[in-house]
Amino acid sequence: MPRYDDPTPEDQWLYYFKRGEKILKEAEARKGQKRLNKPQRWQFIFEYNLKNRGTTGEVGSAGSGGRMVGINIAYNEHPPCIVPFATLEKKFIDDLRLEIAHRGSYIMLRAVVNPIKYVSVTTIAEDESGEVELVQIYNQDDRRSPANVMPEGQVFIVKEPYFKTTSEGGTSIRVDHVSDIIFLDGEDERIPEKWRPRIKLLARGSLDWKDDGNRFYKGKQYFEATQCYTKGLETVEPGSALDIVLLLNRAQAYLELGYNEKALADAKKALYYEPLNQKALYRSALACYEDGDYESTKTQLVKLLKEFPENKDAKEKLLRTFRRLQEQRTGEYEFLKMRNEVKEWGDKRGKLDCAEYVGPVRIGDAGGKGRGLFTTRDVKFGDLLLCSKAFNVCHKEVANARIDILFNLKAKKGQAGTHSQLVQELIQVLYHNPKKAKGFYELHSGDYQRVRGEMVDGLPVVDSHLVMRIMLKNSFGCQRLSFVDGRPGDLFEEKTEVEKMVTEMSPSGTTGGSGIWIMPSYINHSCWPNSIRSFLGNLLIVRAARDIPAGEEITMTYIDNESGVQERQKASYSGWDFSCECTLCEIEAAESQEVQSKRQSLVEKALKFKVYLNQSVQKTNSRIAPMITLIKGIEATYSKPEFIHPRVRLLSPTNILQTFLVRAQRPPDVFLLARQALNGLGFKFTTKGGKVVIERYGYMSYPVMELFMHAITAEAMMGDLWTATLWRNAAVDVYEVLAGERESFINAFGGVLLEAGVPFD
Numbered sequence: 001m002p003r004y005d006d007p008t009p010e011d012q013w014l015y016y017f018k019r020g021e022k023i024l025k026e027a028e029a030r031k032g033q034k035r036l037n038k039p040q041r042w043q044f045i046f047e048y049n050l051k052n053r054g055t056t057g058e059v060g061s062a063g064s065g066g067r068m069v070g071i072n073i074a075y076n077e078h079p080p081c082i083v084p085f086a087t088l089e090k091k092f093i094d095d096l097r098l099e100i101a102h103r104g105s106y107i108m109l110r111a112v113v114n115p116i117k118y119v120s121v122t123t124i125a126e127d128e129s130g131e132v133e134l135v136q137i138y139n140q141d142d143r144r145s146p147a148n149v150m151p152e153g154q155v156f157i158v159k160e161p162y163f164k165t166t167s168e169g170g171t172s173i174r175v176d177h178v179s180d181i182i183f184l185d186g187e188d189e190r191i192p193e194k195w196r197p198r199i200k201l202l203a204r205g206s207l208d209w210k211d212d213g214n215r216f217y218k219g220k221q222y223f224e225a226t227q228c229y230t231k232g233l234e235t236v237e238p239g240s241a242l243d244i245v246l247l248l249n250r251a252q253a254y255l256e257l258g259y260n261e262k263a264l265a266d267a268k269k270a271l272y273y274e275p276l277n278q279k280a281l282y283r284s285a286l287a288c289y290e291d292g293d294y295e296s297t298k299t300q301l302v303k304l305l306k307e308f309p310e311n312k313d314a315k316e317k318l319l320r321t322f323r324r325l326q327e328q329r330t331g332e333y334e335f336l337k338m339r340n341e342v343k344e345w346g347d348k349r350g351k352l353d354c355a356e357y358v359g360p361v362r363i364g365d366a367g368g369k370g371r372g373l374f375t376t377r378d379v380k381f382g383d384l385l386l387c388s389k390a391f392n393v394c395h396k397e398v399a400n401a402r403i404d405i406l407f408n409l410k411a412k413k414g415q416a417g418t419h420s421q422l423v424q425e426l427i428q429v430l431y432h433n434p435k436k437a438k439g440f441y442e443l444h445s446g447d448y449q450r451v452r453g454e455m456v457d458g459l460p461v462v463d464s465h466l467v468m469r470i471m472l473k474n475s476f477g478c479q480r481l482s483f484v485d486g487r488p489g490d491l492f493e494e495k496t497e498v499e500k501m502v503t504e505m506s507p508s509g510t511t512g513g514s515g516i517w518i519m520p521s522y523i524n525h526s527c528w529p530n531s532i533r534s535f536l537g538n539l540l541i542v543r544a545a546r547d548i549p550a551g552e553e554i555t556m557t558y559i560d561n562e563s564g565v566q567e568r569q570k571a572s573y574s575g576w577d578f579s580c581e582c583t584l585c586e587i588e589a590a591e592s593q594e595v596q597s598k599r600q601s602l603v604e605k606a607l608k609f610k611v612y613l614n615q616s617v618q619k620t621n622s623r624i625a626p627m628i629t630l631i632k633g634i635e636a637t638y639s640k641p642e643f644i645h646p647r648v649r650l651l652s653p654t655n656i657l658q659t660f661l662v663r664a665q666r667p668p669d670v671f672l673l674a675r676q677a678l679n680g681l682g683f684k685f686t687t688k689g690g691k692v693v694i695e696r697y698g699y700m701s702y703p704v705m706e707l708f709m710h711a712i713t714a715e716a717m718m719g720d721l722w723t724a725t726l727w728r729n730a731a732v733d734v735y736e737v738l739a740g741e742r743e744s745f746i747n748a749f750g751g752v753l754l755e756a757g758v759p760f761d
């Protein structure tokens with residue numbers, strides 16, 4: 001079942017946290033001390049090279065098979081440097097003290113080996129006195145090779161360096177914040193005299209830099225291309241033809257990297273000198289389009305087409321822009337086309353070309369819950385509330401997805417999946433798109449103490465620990481499609497070797513994709529929510545799961561609601577620091593301990609029958625009677641009417657029994673059970689004017705769809721195709737809410753309908 005995110009209750013990760021806490025305690029005990037063992041330079045380098053012999057610098061990825069599972073442990077939360085470099089005082093390796101961020105200081109280093117990458121880019125660096133130390137640089141752009149980030153011989157500055165004990169007992173300078181490291185190029189005056197190249201390279205002109213940049217661009221090395229164009233721009237005459245070419249080339253490379261704000265800034269600079277430059281107008285339009293600013297895109301393209309009416313790309317883009325503006329206004333999308341596109345991505349990264357839709361909702365004060373999302377008008381079951389584009393998402397379906405284990409010992413949170421990759425990518429997005437970053441920084445970050453200061457030395461400050469905390473509180477566990485061929489997406493997962501390893505290490509047994517969607521992050525939790533989210537590629541769709549009056553708070557579920565109240569409370573507390581007080585929790589918490597335990601033990605017994613699902617028909621047949629007794633027993637533990645207290649815990653046992661009954665070819669019982677289960681969830685049906693009408697919508701979740709499909713196929717098997725068709729129509733409405741759109745119903749369940757002989761339309 002898709003979850004808001006993996007709550008990973010503390011006890012499941014106890015072993016790792018205990019180990020981590022031990023390391024932390026030992027490290028804390030050494031706080032302020034000098035490193036114990038000063039490594040011998042030659043020995044240190046020799047052992048490093050020996051250990052990393054045979055690796056190419058990059059330690060593979062999930063799809064490449066040979067990758068080690070990365071374990072990212074964050075415990076040394078320290079804010080980034082927010083003071084200008086000029087105010088810092090130089091320190092040497094010998095001056096560093098353990099478990100301290102050296103405020104007011106910097107250290108000048110030079111890499112003496114080729115780097116290696118696990119989760120961080122790791123190297124050995126020397127200072128000017130020849131002392132060496134391990135340096136771990138986190139959160140660099142994963143698209144760059146480690147040798148490109150930190151080639152041997154690279155001189156760099158670490159501002160306010162953090163010196164720490166490694167989990168292997170050694171020491172290292174750990175750089176968490178991208179804004180804390182300054183890479184110096186050969187001509188930088190801050191490079192110490194002794195590290196300057198002895199032979200002065202021939203002076204290179206802006207034209208040379210442009211040619212180099214173009215070569216890198218052709219080779220798809222966009223980061224390197226931007227570096228060359230930047231060098232060229234340093235010496236070129238402002239407003240000259242070459243200046244404009246360099247700006248426009250850099251804008252194009254920035255667009256490729258997703259640094260849209262920088263691309264727009266470059267295109268705008270070119271437009272300052274040449275207001276009707278065709279490429280500048282087009283690239284500024286592209287940058288606005290990529291950032292979802294379709295009005296500005298339109299303005300730029302209209303201006304361009306007025307001057308250059310034959311520009312085909314601009315015409316095509318303008319048409320697309322009109323479509324985006326319509327989506328933004330109406331929430332009308334070509335869902336089926338989009339779904340097929342997502343399927344075609346295969347194991348590649350993808351992004352749908354569409355706009356965001358913010359429906360009848362607004363952010364408001366939700367009292368003790370902080371902020372929340374509220375309806376601005378009466379909303380009907382199935383209405384589209386949000387169609388939100390990912391701020392950033394890391395799908396695990398992608399071939400080179402990084403599946404790691406991420407621990408934040410300070411926040412006591414652990415996650416298995418793409419979360420470590422997500423944090424790293426978020427940091428890059430925030431660093432290169434500071435305007436867009438504002439929406440992210442406004443999200444809930446729990447008790448984290450934020451530092452002031454958005455920019456330093458003309459560059460954005462990104463606090464990696466803050467990003468991690470926001471990610472922990474707001475990320476959604478996700479897959480690319482909520483339903484694949486009739487079943488919830490995650491049932492289809494074929495685990496890769498790395499995933500299997502991570503799953504083994506994660507007692508919750510789950511690994512998942514993860515992403516950040518800004519608006520949906522404002523929705524608070526309820527165990528019986530009034531909205532449902534679903535995923536379509538990089539889109540998160542939220543629809544109303546019942547009629548909601550104007551001004552009511554919209555809720556969704558963060559956790560697996562098929563568990564009992566105590567487990568749910570534990571999950572919401574350990575994952576998000578709150579105790580749920582929704583009506584379901586209120587009712588269940590007020591039940592006697594005896595009733596709660598009885599229900600729990602009956603559910604556990606019923607779930608054990610899952611093992612028979614893969615056994616012979618005969619064996620399953622003999623389990624039907626005991627299963628019915630168990631289900632009746634669970635039902636008897638509920639005392640309130642189902643529309644006040646839905647029988648959520650009966651969902652999985654019912655689905656198991658349904659499968660037994662289908663195999664035993666007992667369609668009347670299959671239908672009866674499906675109907676009873678739906679009634680038990682609070683649904684109320686009537687037949688009106690030749691239609692099955694859902695008079696009251698009950699508790700909605702993915703397995704509900706199974707109940708509908710069982711009802712439909714059972715009716716068809718009994719020969720009543722008419723009733724089957726009526727149920728099918730009702731099922732489409734429910735599917736729309738669960739899958740986000742109705743257009744793919746046939747796509748998803750066509751096979752089941754075909755087999756049962758139920759007409760499609």
Ligand SMILES: C[S@@+](CC[C@H](N)C(=O)[O-])C[C@H]1O[C@@H](n2cnc3c(N)ncnc32)[C@H](O)[C@@H]1O
Pocket residue numbers: 368369370371372443444473474521522523524525526575576577578579580581
């Ligand atoms: C994703 S954020 C939701 C938006 C958040 N309320 C805000 O102000 O930004 C998750 C956090 O909201 C709060 N929250 C969500 N659901 C809640 C609930 N049912 N009761 C109390 N607090 C809740 C918790 O602090 C949780 O860590």
